Amino acid sequence: MAEAQAPGLLGGRLSVAAAARFAAPIGLVVVFAVFFIATPDFLTTDNISDLLVSAAILLVLAMGQQMVVTVAGIDLSVGSNLPWAAAVLGYAYTHGWGLAVSVVLALLAALMVGVVNGLLVARLNMTDFIVTLGSLSVVSGFTLLLTSGNTVAVNSGFLRGLAINGIGPVRWFWVLAFLVAVLVGFVLFRTRTGTYLLSTGGNIDAARGAGIHVDRIRLIAYASSGLACGIAAVLFVARTGGADPSLQTDLLLSSIAAVVLGGSSLFGGKASVLGSVAGALLLQSLINGFTLVNISQYYQPVAVGGVVLGAAFISRFQK
Amino acid sequence: MHNHTVRRPRSAAVAATATAVTLLVLVAGCGRGGDSSGSGSKDEVRIAIVTRDFTNPYWAALRDGALAEGKKQGVKVEVQAGASETDSTGENAKLSTLAGQKYNCFGVVPVNATNVITPLVPVAQKKIPILNLDTQIDADASKQAGVSYASFIGSDNLSAGQQAGKALLKLMGGKGDVAILQGIAGEQNGINRQKGFSQEVAGKLNIVATQPADYDQAKGQTVTEGILKAHPKITGIFAANDTMGLGAAQAVHNAGLTGKVSIISVDGITAALEAVKAGKLSGTISQYPYAEGQLAVQACINLVKKKTVPTRIVAPIALIDSSNAAKAISSFPQPFVPFANPLTSAGK
Numbered sequence: 299m300a301e302a303q304a305p306g307l308l309g310g311r312l313s314v315a316a317a318a319r320f321a322a323p324i325g326l327v328v329v330f331a332v333f334f335i336a337t338p339d340f341l342t343t344d345n346i347s348d349l350l351v352s353a354a355i356l357l358v359l360a361m362g363q364q365m366v367v368t369v370a371g372i373d374l375s376v377g378s379n380l381p382w383a384a385a386v387l388g389y390a391y392t393h394g395w396g397l398a399v400s401v402v403l404a405l406l407a408a409l410m411v412g413v414v415n416g417l418l419v420a421r422l423n424m425t426d427f428i429v430t431l432g433s434l435s436v437v438s439g440f441t442l443l444l445t446s447g448n449t450v451a452v453n454s455g456f457l458r459g460l461a462i463n464g465i466g467p468v469r470w471f472w473v474l475a476f477l478v479a480v481l482v483g484f485v486l487f488r489t490r491t492g493t494y495l496l497s498t499g500g501n502i503d504a505a506r507g508a509g510i511h512v513d514r515i516r517l518i519a520y521a522s523s524g525l526a527c528g529i530a531a532v533l534f535v536a537r538t539g540g541a542d543p544s545l546q547t548d549l550l551l552s553s554i555a556a557v558v559l560g561g562s563s564l565f566g567g568k569a570s571v572l573g574s575v576a577g578a579l580l581l582q583s584l585i586n587g588f589t590l591v592n593i594s595q596y597y598q599p600v601a602v603g604g605v606v607l608g609a610a611f612i613s614r615f616q617k
Numbered sequence: 618m619h620n621h622t623v624r625r626p627r628s629a630a631v632a633a634t635a636t637a638v639t640l641l642v643l644v645a646g647c648g649r650g651g652d653s654s655g656s657g658s659k660d661e662v663r664i665a666i667v668t669r670d671f672t673n674p675y676w677a678a679l680r681d682g683a684l685a686e687g688k689k690q691g692v693k694v695e696v697q698a699g700a701s702e703t704d705s706t707g708e709n710a711k712l713s714t715l716a717g718q719k720y721n722c723f724g725v726v727p728v729n730a731t732n733v734i735t736p737l738v739p740v741a742q743k744k745i746p747i748l749n750l751d752t753q754i755d756a757d758a759s760k761q762a763g764v765s766y767a768s769f770i771g772s773d774n775l776s777a778g779q780q781a782g783k784a785l786l787k788l789m790g791g792k793g794d795v796a797i798l799q800g801i802a803g804e805q806n807g808i809n810r811q812k813g814f815s816q817e818v819a820g821k822l823n824i825v826a827t828q829p830a831d832y833d834q835a836k837g838q839t840v841t842e843g844i845l846k847a848h849p850k851i852t853g854i855f856a857a858n859d860t861m862g863l864g865a866a867q868a869v870h871n872a873g874l875t876g877k878v879s880i881i882s883v884d885g886i887t888a889a890l891e892a893v894k895a896g897k898l899s900g901t902i903s904q905y906p907y908a909e910g911q912l913a914v915q916a917c918i919n920l921v922k923k924k925t926v927p928t929r930i931v932a933p934i935a936l937i938d939s940s941n942a943a944k945a946i947s948s949f950p951q952p953f954v955p956f957a958n959p960l961t962s963a964g965k
Contacts (some may be wrong), residue, residue, distance in 0.1 A: 348714055351713070352714070442802070452731075510770065538705045539758055542728070542800070558654060582710075592695060598700075
C-alpha cells in the first residue's frame with residue numbers, strides 16, 4: 299500500500315525543486331516504507347510510540363538549533379550544554395532541593411550558557427563557530443568539576459513517569475516535544491520577533507539598516523538554543539535516570555543534521571520547523587529501523603551520514 | 618514582501634507533512650503488526666542483549682560469544698549497542714526499541730549505573746527475565762523502579778586489580794614508582810580494578826601519578842608521555858584496560874624505555890595479547906567477555922525454561938604474560954584454562 303502511493307506522490311505533482319524543499323518529509327515516508335517492507339516489527343503501535351519518545355530529546359535540541367541557524371549562526375555548545383544542565387539538575391536534586399527547584403535551576407543554567415554565547419557572538423562580534431566550540435569545551439569542564447566526573451543518579455518517580463507514561467497512548471515526551479516545536483514555529487512565523495530573526499539571518503546589514511536590533515535578535519536566538527538544551531536535559535535525566543557528564547557529540551551532530559535535512563539554510567534567513575521535525579524523526583527512524591532489521595552497528599553511521607549527504611545534494615536544486 | 622516569501626513554503630510544507638502523516642496512519646491501519654503476533658510459540662527462546670558499543674573489542678567479543686552460543690543452541694540472539702562507551706541515550710534508545718519487540722529474555726551491560734533502568738521498566742512489568750551483565754546497575758534505583766535482575770554475570774574486577782598488582786610487584790622486584798591510568802571517571806569496573814590494584818601494592822610500590830585516560834588508546838599514549846616527563850623514575854604502569862595499556866606501551870616504546878618500564882593492563886583483547894607476545898606489553902589480566910556472552914545466552918535459555926540460575930555468575934580471569942601469550946592467542950576467544958561453569962553443571 300505504501301509502495302503504491304509513495305511513488306505516485308513523487309512522480310505526479312512535485313517538481314525537483316519542490317522535492318528538494320520537502321526532502322525530509324519525503325525521506326521520512328520512504329524510510330518508513332522501506333522498513334515496513336523489511337520487517338513486520340517496524341510499523342507497530344508499540345514501536346512507533348517508542349520511536350517518537352526516542353526522538354523527543356533530539357527534536358527539542360533541533361528546535362533550539364533551528365533558532366540559531368535561522369540567524370545564520372551555529373550552536374556547537376549543545377553537546378556540553380545538555381550534560382551541564384543535566385548535571386545541575388542532578389546536583390540540586392541529590393542535595394535535597396526538591397525536583398521543582400532542580401528543574402528550574404537546570405533550565406536557568408542552560409539558558410545562561412546560551413546567553414553568554416549570544417553576548418559573545420552578537421555584542422563582541424566573535425565568530426559563532428569558534429565561540430560555541432570554545433563554550434563546548436569550557437562548559438564540559440564545568441560539568442566535570444561539578445560532578446567530579448561521576449554520573450549522578452536522579453531517582454525520581456515523577457521523572458521516570460514522565461519518560462514512561464502519558465495521557466492514554468499519548469506519551470508525555472511527545473507532548474513536550476510537540477509544545478516546543480509549536481512554540482518555535484509560532485515565534486518564527488507568527489510574531490514580529492520571528493520576522494526579525496529571519497531578516498537578520500537573510501541579510502544582517504539590510505536588517506540593521508531597517509532599524510532591527512540585530513544584536514538583540516541574535517542574542518535571543520542563542521538564548522533560545524540554550525533554553526532548549528535545558529528542556530532536553532530534563533528529558534535526558536528522565537530517560538536515563540541520571541546525569542551523565544560525558545559530552546553528547548552524537549546529539550550535537552544530529553541536531554545540526556536534522557535542521558539541515560529539514561531544508562533550513564546554514565546561511566540563514568530560511569527556516570522550516572516542520573522540516574526540522576521531520577529531519578529529527580528521520581534520523582531516529584533510521585537508527586530504530588536498523589536496530590530492528592539487525593543491520594551491523596558498523597554500517598549505521600555510514601547510512602546516517604549518507605542520508606545527510608543525500609539531503610545536501612538534493613538541496614542543491616533548491617531555489 | 619517578507620511575509621510572503623516566508624509563508625508560502627510553510628503552507629506547502631504543512632500540506633506535504635499532512636499527506637505524509639495520513640499515509641503513515643493508513644499504512645499503520647493496514648495492520649502489518651498483526652501478522653507477527655501469531656508467530657513465536659511460548660517455548661521459543663528469543664534473547665536480546667544490549668551493550669555499550671562495538672568499537673571496543675571487549676564488547677565485540679561479548680557479542681561474538683553470545684551469537685556463537687545462540688547458533689550452537691539454535692535460539693534467536695540479537696545483540697545491539699550504542700555508539701560509544703559513554704553513549705547513555707543511544708544505548709537507552711536501542712534497549713527501548715528492543716523492549717517493544719517479542720523477546721523473552723534480556724541481557725544488559727549499562728553505560729552507567731542508571732541509564733538502562735527506565736526502558737527496562739516495561740520489560741520487568743511483563744515479567745520478562747533480565748540479566749545484568751559485566752557492570753553493576755544501581756540496585757536502589759532499580760528497586761524503586763520495580764526492576765529486578767535474575768542474575769549478575771561478570772568478572773570480579775577487584776580480583777583482576779589485585780592480580781595486576783601481584784604481577785607488577787613481581788616484575789618491578791617489589792619496589793619502585795608506579796603510575797595508574799584510570800578509565801572513565803565514575804565507571805564502576807575501573808574503580809574496582811584500581812581499588813584492587815592499590816590494595817595489593819600498598820606499602821610496597823609508590824604510586825606517583827594517577828591520571829584518567831578514558832579507556833582510550835590515543836589518550837593513554839598522551840597521558841603516559843606526560844607522566845614519563847613528570848616522573849622519569851617510574852618503572853611500572855597499571856592501566857585499567859587494555860586500550861589504554863596499548864597507548865602506554867607505545868609511549869614507553871617511543872621513549873626507548875621498553876623493558877625498563879613494566880606495563881600491566883586488564884581485559885585480554887587480541888591486540889593486547891599480540892603486544893604481550895611481542896614484548897611491548899608486560900602482561901594483561903584477561904577477562905573473557907566471549908565467555909560472558911556465552912554464559913548470558915545459557916542463563917537466558919535456563920530462565921525461559923523456568924530453571925533456576927545462580928544470582929551471581931563469575932566469569933573467569935587469568936594473567937597472560939610472555940610465558941603463555943602464544944597459548945592464549947591460539948585458544949582466543951575461549952579461556953585456555955577450563956573453568957567451572959555453574960550453568961552447565963547445574964543446568965541439564
